[in-house]
């Protein structure tokens with residue numbers, strides 16, 4: 001195929017299917033076809049790399065030059081970014097063809113995509129179910145065959161959980177592995193961008209292109225980028241797998257439990273050994289996250305004041321009225337809830353009791369993982385306690401927060417994690433989550449690949 005043919009095929013599928021799925025907020029056919037032609041040219045000249053000419057869907061949290069970038073929010077409903085995020089720039093340089101920007105929970109806050117100002121996304125496997133969130137549009141687009149690969153971000157599970165719900169592969173890299181420059185910030189000490197695709201190999205190819213230090217992001221780590229495809233086929237004999245006791249307890253759907261244990265057996269048949277390990281502070285991950293993430297969010301989102309960016313209310317009486325009404329109108333309910341929580345926990349008199357304490361807990365959670373990785377090479381467990389739930393079924397914010405019990409600690413610790421498809425409950429996919437120590441992406445991709 002030429003890139004033009006492939007791109008036209010994807011655009012036609014989007015046209016035909018996305019009215020129902022709603023995975024894209026913006027589709028950019030003209031830019032896509034121009035880029036496809038350029039990729040075909042490069043190929044003719046013998047200048048093509050492994051990603052040249054392949055279509056890509058980009059979560060609407062990534063700034064894209066000249067293209068609407070909304071973060072799923074009415075607040076940025078008219079924001080056209082003047083520049084590309086570093087990862088977008090890198091994928092374009094690798095010859096990828098952006099099809100457009102995908103739907104998401106507003107400012108990446110959510111686990112079901114129901115918090116989008118652009119309407120919910122439907123799960124392509126069963127349209128009555130959510131696709132997961134916050135990168136639900138990216139996951140659904142890949143699952144529905146609207147794009148072969150997508151970019152997502154993961155602050156507490158937003159790549160891995162939607163990948164699990166949509167039956168695709170999604171990798172959250174080590175914090176600092178991938179530049180955050182040009183990604184609209186949610187919780188800066190947790191946010192990380194990563195690939196979402198059908199296979200571990202595709203994720204490895206994308207990671208090859210996006211990983212690496214960036215002078216625009218001081219938290220990106222100065223460390224060389226290996227070829228992540230190189231070890232995909234390395235044998236797994238002798239691999240030590242740990243099953244965290246706390247990831248198989250109360251609240252885990254028995255059919256998800258069974259699917260994950262079946263997957264682990266496949267690894268045993270490949271020569272891996274399995275033992276139980278403990279991550280004793282797991283229980284504190286969600287409370288610590290819901291102090292740290294809203295605190296950072298309240299600070300990051302203070303820039304949306306109706307003056308410099310985005311939505312501005314009509315006919316403000318004075319400056320305070322402008323701030324208040326612009327923010328009240330521009331932000332959705334969940335975002336406002338988190339700004340309030342974050343502002344409260346950072347306020348004088350509460351800071352030590354909440355934020356400082358949560359940071360101490362975070363350190364313990366990180367140490368749990370480091371201790372476990374003294375004993376085993378990787379950890380395995382479910383990506384989510386249940387398969388995709390029904391749209392509208394989960395109305396209580398706290399029960400929604402509890403959905404992320406197996407993913408959130410990973411961001412607090414800064415380690416990488418991948419979700420790979422591991423069967424179904426009825427029509428709804430189940431994700432196996434594989435975790436490794438800092439910068440163990442090569443290992444995770446190797447282990448994920450052997451299952452597929």
Ligand code: GLN
Nearest residue numbers: 108109110155156157158
């Ligand atoms: N569901 C979590 C939240 O709402 C995580 C979201 C994410 O990873 N961006 O904050």
